[in-house]
Amino acid sequence: MKLYGYWRSGTSYRVRLALALKGQEIETVPVNLATGEHREEDFVKLNPQGLVPALDIGDGRLLTQSPAIIEYLDEALEGPKLFPPDPWQRAKARQYAALIGCDVHPLQNLRVLKRLQDPLGHSKEEAFSWAAYWITIGLQALEETLEQDDQPGPFLLGDTPSAAECYLLPQLYAGRRFGAELGGLTRLLEVEAAMNALPAVAAAHPSRQPDATE
Amino acid sequence: MKLYGYWRSGTSYRVRLALALKGQEIETVPVNLATGEHREEDFVKLNPQGLVPALDIGDGRLLTQSPAIIEYLDEALEGPKLFPPDPWQRAKARQYAALIGCDVHPLQNLRVLKRLQDPLGHSKEEAFSWAAYWITIGLQALEETLEQDDQPGPFLLGDTPSAAECYLLPQLYAGRRFGAELGGLTRLLEVEAAMNALPAVAAAHPSRQPDATE
CATH class of the missing domain: 3.40.30.10 (Glutaredoxin)
Structure with a gap:
């Protein structure tokens, strides 16, 4: 592969x-x-x-x-297993993943921010502000949903990381790049820290890839 | 439920x-x-x-x-089963679903078209044109992908409908509403026709819901 x-x-x-x-x-x-x-x-x-x-x-x-x-x-x-064996927690892992994968990430994708600039005529700052808006409201809703679902930490669904964490870390990374408001995301930032304490996870960070230019 | x-x-x-x-x-x-x-x-x-x-x-x-x-x-x-038992076809059903669910639909969602108008200042026509653009290029890529994957008809993955069809029909419906170019989508339109020949599928159409206002 x-x-x-x-x-x-x-x-x-x-x-x-x-x-x-x-x-x-x-x-x-x-x-x-x-x-x-x-x-x-x-x-x-x-x-x-x-x-x-x-x-x-x-x-x-x-x-x-x-x-x-x-x-x-x-x-x-x-x-x-990245999708938990329990049917309800498996559904929840897919829900949290899709919240980011369908309602946040697509709106701040490179090609979307480019199209906002040309032909729509917005500045790069306006495009970044658009991205920050969707990331801020999306991750805030995820934070509230976790509390409502009464999910225990340190990960999104308890003591084992799931597929949903694979969506969360890149979205927080992009959120910082585009200036989203992440300060209130206590639970999500704890999950990120727990993830990054795993050496293989830390090595998957964009900055550590061979083709990284920054 | x-x-x-x-x-x-x-x-x-x-x-x-x-x-x-x-x-x-x-x-x-x-x-x-x-x-x-x-x-x-x-x-x-x-x-x-x-x-x-x-x-x-x-x-x-x-x-x-x-x-x-x-x-x-x-x-x-x-x-x-909406996700085929064969692992590769199951992966393909999820691919076709996500192509629409992540790369097309989110960009033409009501809240996105509203935000293009306020605060970004575009007209309703410009917002519709934005929607039509993403639907046109996304569904065209799906049409080409089906050919490349050599998927037999009449459905997306052969003789049985899958979860992917559940994404396709609403996207074609929205494509007509927003003025996307659907004429070249021979294969996708055949799938839509095969689906709508099923009475339960036809009854799920937006126009046939109790809360429909048009």
Whole structure:
């Protein structure tokens, strides 16, 4: 298997975190989103969407979309289960993941912030402010939902990290970049700290990837 | 179980389709997004995100996020499986669902189109054009991906509908509303026709809900 990704792509970071939690390593192939490598013919031939991450499962078959990749890796690889065995907690892991994956991340994606600037005519600062808004209200709702669901720590669903943490860390990372208000997210920041105390998780951080430029 | 939803909400329509394919009916509770009922205290106390759909599983516990609800219903209810038993086709069903659920739908959601208008200052026509753009390129990529994956018809993954169809129909419905270019989507339109030939699926259409106003 090999994973096409980009160091700062939040969805690539998600998949790296899933592999870290599974205790697995696979070959990674950098696709430079900053220089537009994902829109070049070779890559679009591979993935018509022209997006990362994309997982080549080894026989030329390609799987895209991080939610599908994470479910597939959890089913296919050895290691701790990222989707809890209890049906209700499994549903909750998927709910927290989708809250970020559907209601927050897509609105602050690179291509969306670019389109706000051209052709919509907004400044980079206005685009960042748009991103910060959706991250702030989305993560605040997740913080409140965890309390309402009475989920014990130190992780989102108790004493074991799940797939949902793979969505949370990249979103907090992007939140800082775009100036979202994260100060009130006591519970979520505790989960982030508990995650980053795991060496494999810390090594999945964007800044520690071979293609990182900052 | 009871489902909080809104007739024209694409994500509520998804869950209705999942129930239709499972051959199950559950109580539905309309939440009027047009009059802002989802932002009123009673509903926000229930779901801090203030969004539909939301599934009350019967003992007061609430599950939100349509991807999590559909996986949960598929696991919990009798009826045909919405996620194929073959691991690769199951991954592909999740990929096609997430392509729409993460890369198309969130960008044309009501709250996003509203924010483009206020405070960003765009006209309703510009907001609709933004929506049409993301729907057009997203569904075009899905059409190409199906061809690349060599998926047989009449449904997305062969002769049985899957969870992915639950995402496709609402997105085509919204695409028409916002003026997306759907003409070239031969394969996707065939899937839609095959789906709508199923009476329970046709009955899940927004126009046929009790709270529909158009």
